Amino acid sequence: MATLRTDPDQSRRVPPLRSVVVGTGSCLPEQVVTNADLAERVDTSDEWIVQRTGIRQRHIAAPGETTSVLGARAARAALDDAGLTGDDIDLVICATSTPDHTFPATATQIQAALGIGQGAAFDLQAVCAGFVFGVSTADKFLTTGAARRALVIGAETFSRILDWEDRTTCVLFGDGAGAIVLEARDDAEGQGVLSSSLRSDGRHREKLYVNGGPGSTGTVGHLRMEGRDVFRFAVGQVTDVIVEAFAQAGLTADDLTWFVPHQANRRIIEASADKLGIAREKIVLTVDRHGNTSAASIPLALDVARRDGRIRKGDLVMIEAIGGGFSWGAALIRW
Incomplete structure (x- = not known):
């Protein structure tokens, strides 16, 4: 639980900083692949997939639509939603298991695409749990005063690590990206x-x-x-x-x-x-x-x-x- 901070000048207790969501954004590739489409490729059916997973369709990235491209589009949408620009961000965390390159970090490519010239940018790898780990990590930066505003992004192009002959896995995954903007506030009103x-x-x-x-x-x-x-x-x-x-x-x-x-x-x-x-x-x-x-x-x-x-x-x-x-x-x- 957060503890109250002390103002060193006035020796009074002030509210703790909170990481508040001020914007959200997302991006999905245009190409939609339905269960029926997959049934033409592997031994499966729409009924089998829906009954076992609830999935009816997924989006698949086009050539050139890398993880950073999808992530940057989602991040830009989140910034627009928050009424902010890249100049307002001093931390970028990208949760991904499908980076553009071994290095540099995909987050740095998103940072560059958004024109962010300050702060830190790094990837976080916890597979499907990556976004939750990213939110928790950003929260530590913001509530300690190490950063003021953070972009936390989850972006994936899992279609590029799937075995499209394996019907037990290729039917499950899709591509896309989502992002939130977190802002440190001391007047969060419980948010x-x-x-x-x-x-x-x-x-x-x-x-x-x-x-x-x-x-x-x-x-x-x-x-x-x-x-x-x-x-x-x-x-x-x-x-x-x-x-x-x-x-x-x-x-x-x-x-x-x-x-x-x-x-x-x-x-x-x-x-x-x-x-x-x-x-x-x-x-x-x-x-x-x-x-x-x-x-x-x-x-x-x-x-x-x-x-x-x-x-x-x-x-x-x-x-x-x-x-x-x-x-x-x-x-x-x-x-």
């Missing part, structure tokens, strides 16, 4: 990031990973997943971070307005909500339209729900995700 809880356990690497990399095979590799094991872990184990985030903030599931989880699988999302006592009508679902966009899925869903009027000022929003490794986390935000 902002209230709490976060993060976990990792590298013993589970073989359950969800990419079988390549510059330091191992010298290749990009393809995504590999043990779907049943991931499902069991996602439903059975990762609720600890949600419980902890509620406890840190002194709140419960009854206080929640919206649950915005990682959009991987509708059955996982609903089973997790049921286990935690979160009413299904509080769930924001976009997995049917976007598929699993990894680190981009939560900011994409946030932008959808804010722009269609569901998420409003004062709402209590929980974000939550699990990614390969495993890494998982949750954060509570008062909008």
